[in-house]
Amino acid sequence: MRWKNGFWLLLGLSVLLSGCRSLPLRERIFVTPTPRPGGAVVRSVGPIPTPLPSTSGLDEEEQRLIAIYQKVLPSVVNIDVEGTEVSAFGSGSGFVYDTDGHIVTNNHVVMRAGEIWVTFYDGTVAPARVVGRDVYSDLAVVRVDVPRELLRPVELGDSETLRVGQKVVAIGNPFGLRGTMTLGIISALGRALQTPTRFQIPDVIQTDAPINPGNSGGPLVDLEGRVIGVNSAIRTDSDLGIPANIGIGFAVPVNAVKQVVPQLIREGRARYPYLGITAAGNVSLAELRARGYDVPDVRGVLIQEIQPDGPAARAGLRGGTREVRVRGVPVRLGGDIVTAIDGRPVASFDELVSHLVNRTEVGQTVTLTILRDGQERQIRVTLGERPSP
Numbered sequence: 001m002r003w004k005n006g007f008w009l010l011l012g013l014s015v016l017l018s019g020c021r022s023l024p025l026r027e028r029i030f031v032t033p034t035p036r037p038g039g040a041v042v043r044s045v046g047p048i049p050t051p052l053p054s055t056s057g058l059d060e061e062e063q064r065l066i067a068i069y070q071k072v073l074p075s076v077v078n079i080d081v082e083g084t085e086v087s088a089f090g091s092g093s094g095f096v097y098d099t100d101g102h103i104v105t106n107n108h109v110v111m112r113a114g115e116i117w118v119t120f121y122d123g124t125v126a127p128a129r130v131v132g133r134d135v136y137s138d139l140a141v142v143r144v145d146v147p148r149e150l151l152r153p154v155e156l157g158d159s160e161t162l163r164v165g166q167k168v169v170a171i172g173n174p175f176g177l178r179g180t181m182t183l184g185i186i187s188a189l190g191r192a193l194q195t196p197t198r199f200q201i202p203d204v205i206q207t208d209a210p211i212n213p214g215n216s217g218g219p220l221v222d223l224e225g226r227v228i229g230v231n232s233a234i235r236t237d238s239d240l241g242i243p244a245n246i247g248i249g250f251a252v253p254v255n256a257v258k259q260v261v262p263q264l265i266r267e268g269r270a271r272y273p274y275l276g277i278t279a280a281g282n283v284s285l286a287e288l289r290a291r292g293y294d295v296p297d298v299r300g301v302l303i304q305e306i307q308p309d310g311p312a313a314r315a316g317l318r319g320g321t322r323e324v325r326v327r328g329v330p331v332r333l334g335g336d337i338v339t340a341i342d343g344r345p346v347a348s349f350d351e352l353v354s355h356l357v358n359r360t361e362v363g364q365t366v367t368l369t370i371l372r373d374g375q376e377r378q379i380r381v382t383l384g385e386r387p388s389p
Contacts, residue, residue, distance in 0.1 A: 064223060068169055069181050071225040074121045075154045076218060078173045079105055079128075079142070082115040093172035093218030094118070095227065097141070097261060099151045104261055105217030106232050106252075107133045107140040118144050121179065132264030135389045136199055136272055137256050138232050140217075141264045154219060157226030159203065159253035162186055170209045170231055170249075172218025184209025192350045193233060193250055197389040199272075202354040203253045205229045211249040220251040228254050255358065273360045273383040276310020277303050277317065279349040283326045285337070291326065293333060296371055299347040300339035304332045315381040318372065339376075340369035356383070 058066070081090040092109035096102075103118060110116055116128040128142040166186045174180050188206040195201060207220060211231045220229035229251030263270040280302045288295045288302075295302070305319040306312050320332025338346060342359075346352045360366060362385045370377050 065169065065181075065183065068221065068223065068225045069171065072154065072169075072171050072219065072221055073179055073181075074152045076121065076171050076173075076179070077103060078119040078176075078178050079103075079109055079217065080117040080119070081110060081113045082117070083112050091173060091176050091214050092216040093214065093231070094142070095154050095217075095219045096151050098153050099148055101143045101145060101151060102131065102261075102265055103128065103142050103144065104230065104257060105140050105142065106230065107135055107138045108232075109217045110140050110142060111135075116142055118142070119178070120146070120150050122150070124150060132268040132270075134260050134264060134270045135195055135197060136386065137201055137252055137260045137270065138193075138195065139230065139252060139257065139260050139264070139270075141261055154221075154227045155225060156254050156258060157222055157224070157228040159205065159228050159255045162189060162205065162222075162228060164189055167223055168207055168209050168228065169221050169223070170207070170211050170215060170218065171221065172211070172215040172231060174210075174212035174214040176214055180215075182210040187248070190350065190354070191250060192353070193252075195389075199386065200350075200353060201252060201256070202350060202357055203256070204232075205251040205253055207249050207251060208247045209249065210247075215249075227257070230254070230257060259358070271362050272386040273356050273362050273364065274311060274386045275352075275356060275381065275383060276307035276312040278305040278307070278319070279352070280304055280331050282329060283331050284348070287326065288331070288333075293324065295333065296337060296374065298337065298339055298371060299345070300337040300371065301346060301349050301352050302331075302333075302337050303335040305335075311381050311384045315368075315379050317368070317370070317379060317381070337371040338368050339371060342366050343369075 075096045077094045079092045079094050092105055094103045094105035097104045110130055111133060117125055118128045119125050124146060126144045126146045128144045131141040131143050133140040164186050168184060168186055170182045172180060184207050186205060187208050191204040191206050193201040193204045211234060215231045218231050219227040220231050222228050231249065231251050233250040235246065235248035260270045285295050285300060285302060289297065303317060303319050306317055317336050319335045321334035323330050323332050338352060340346060341352060341355050344355060346355065360383055362383060365380055365382045368379045368381055370379055
């Protein structure tokens with residue numbers, strides 16, 4: 001299961017993660033703490049929730065947003081990262097996952113950390129250690145040893161119930177401004193984000209709630225204060241050299257958190273099922289037909305290549321045999337077309353990846369419905385495990 005052509009059609013220009021940068025999809029925006037004489041670091045204290053004054057004169061939505069902030073802020077932390085290189089400092093966000101001290105953030109926030117310092121809403125600062133990281137979902141778990149009363153786990157929602165147009169709130173630490181809350185809507189669902197590997201993150205939430213460098217790893221919540229995503233990336237086209245929000249942000253769905261985080265806590269890593277195909281992710285069968293190519297009038301996934309010795313190869317699936325170029329992108333025609341998996345129709349490669357990630361396991365045998373030479377066939381494939389990144 002690969003994504004050959006990347007994510008250029010969706011984003012057009014550059015996509016930058018909003019915490020720390022190293023690879024094309026990530027920016028390394030450092031919020032450098034103010035040094036004390038002798039090299040010690042001054043860490044500012046974020047806002048501390050206090051009893052609310054009277055809400056008279058505020059409308060219903062304002063009162064609701066205030067209640068969300070008061071509910072969620074005690075669960076949100078600032079994460080300062082001191083890298084292994086001299087003077088490398090970074091900043092991101094995270095949220096309390098459980099009362100055992102586990103905190104969820106983005107992988108790209110902590111992946112190069114030499115030291116990690118977590119600041120809670122009341123100003124308490126504690127060192128943290130990485131429990132597990134997962135480059136495929138851009139999720140990570142760190143752990144702190146602090147008094148139990150500081151550990152206020154978030155409430156997790158369900159990203160499968162989300163709707164475009166639904167109001168959402170982001171709470172985090174953009175540019176080191178701790179405890180910042182922004183409001184927006186869900187702009188789109190089912191996006192796919194490229195990772196530094198050849199695989200993609202499926203079912204990503206797009207939002208216009210302003211998120212900026214430093215928001216990475218913080219929660220995106222619904223109007224009940226339930227976490228529905230982890231803020232991870234922004235689309236930006238800044239001429240200033242400092243990526244900033246232009247109204248297109250992306251969050252890893254909370255259902256990925258539910259699937260990946262328990263594995264990171266148990267094993268330090270997450271396992272993903274692997275099919276072993278390359279697909280034409282950015283060029284649909286409908287576009288190929290419109291351009292005059294002889295492809296079947298169906299919706300499905302056109303297989304480009306089969307990875308040698310992978311599950312698909314062992315099951316006898318076939319890749320393309322003739323290369324053409326569509327919008328400058330090479331596309332191989334003549335391969336099998338996957339139209340369903342376990343009886344569930346798949347209209348695109350994104351849908352196939354989503355099904356594999358969310359509904360299958362390593363070692364599971366699935367049935368692919370394919371079209372080959374105009375004939376429908378059923379092919380059984382035993383899924384492998386994704387190779388290490």
